[in-house]
Amino acid sequence: MEMITNVSEYERLVKEKLPKMVYDYYASGAEDQWTLNENREAFSRILFNLPPHLVLENFAALDLGKMDKDVKWLQTITSLPILVKGVMTAEDTRIAIEYGAAGIIVSNHGARQLDYVPATISCLEEVVREAKGRLPVFLDGGVRRGTDVFKALALGAAGVFIGRPVLYSLAVDGEAGVRKVLQMLRDELELAMALSGCPSLRDITRAHVVTDGDRIRRARL
Numbered sequence: 001m002e003m004i005t006n007v008s009e010y011e012r013l014v015k016e017k018l019p020k021m022v023y024d025y026y027a028s029g030a031e032d033q034w035t036l037n038e039n040r041e042a043f044s045r046i047l048f049n050l051p052p053h054l055v056l057e058n059f060a061a062l063d064l065g066k067m068d069k070d071v072k073w074l075q076t077i078t079s080l081p082i083l084v085k086g087v088m089t090a091e092d093t094r095i096a097i098e099y100g101a102a103g104i105i106v107s108n109h110g111a112r113q114l115d116y117v118p119a120t121i122s123c124l125e126e127v128v129r130e131a132k133g134r135l136p137v138f139l140d141g142g143v144r145r146g147t148d149v150f151k152a153l154a155l156g157a158a159g160v161f162i163g164r165p166v167l168y169s170l171a172v173d174g175e176a177g178v179r180k181v182l183q184m185l186r187d188e189l190e191l192a193m194a195l196s197g198c199p200s201l202r203d204i205t206r207a208h209v210v211t212d213g214d215r216i217r218r219a220r221l
């Protein structure tokens with residue numbers, strides 16, 4: 001397994017290893033798989049915007065109607081913090097906060113529900129803006145690179161989750177595979193931070209990335 005150099009390679013290997021029916025169940029999204037592909041494509045459209053002071057030296061270095069009832073019921077049976085997953089809009093963020101969620105996970109359930117809903121990374125800022133720091137906002141969906149983690153943090157995520165890379169690496173190489181996936185993402189994030197002049201997670205800011213929305217706003221000026 002030493003020859004594996006990035007998270008996506010596990011998908012190629014797992015396709016060879018698993019029965020087709022099992023692989024298709026894990027890997028697929030809904031219908032045309034537009035949202036599944038968009039979860040990845042949207043990350044690739046966000047570009048880095050390196051601050052001007054950087055010099056070469058730096059480089060050396062849901063069913064929403066039920067959400068209220070569900071949260072209230074869960075609060076009666078556990079004292080654990082309750083995170084609401086599947087939030088994609090400001091409105092759902094308001095509801096989640098109103099009903100006492102301890103955190104939010106921006107998610108389209110791995111693009112397996114309604115196809116053509118937006119990519120999670122393109123919904124993150126709307127949710128973060130509405131949350132106003134009152135609770136942590138996490139994200140999943142299409143995170144495959146340390147640079148994806150960096151972009152999500154720059155857009156206000158408190159952290160990210162990954163789904164399929166864990167399933168794939170577990171199927172290919174058991175616990176060692178999962179450890180390797182997490183290590184690769186960590187190493188790639190650290191490299192991205194070093195190359196963009198961020199010594200700590202706190203140094204990753206909104207100014208480090210340019211989104212589609214930024215480009216449209218700039219074109220209008």
Ligand SMILES: Cc1cc2nc3c(=O)[nH]c(=O)nc-3n(C[C@H](O)[C@H](O)[C@H](O)COP(=O)(O)O)c2cc1C
Binds near residue numbers: 027141161
């Ligand atoms: C086979 C499979 C089954 C899933 N089942 C559920 C589910 O029952 N409920 C849910 O909220 N998300 C479900 N998800 C979505 C994951 O919890 C997670 O949000 C998603 O896989 C993250 O995206 P990623 O796989 O691109 O990293 C499922 C994902 C996969 C691959």
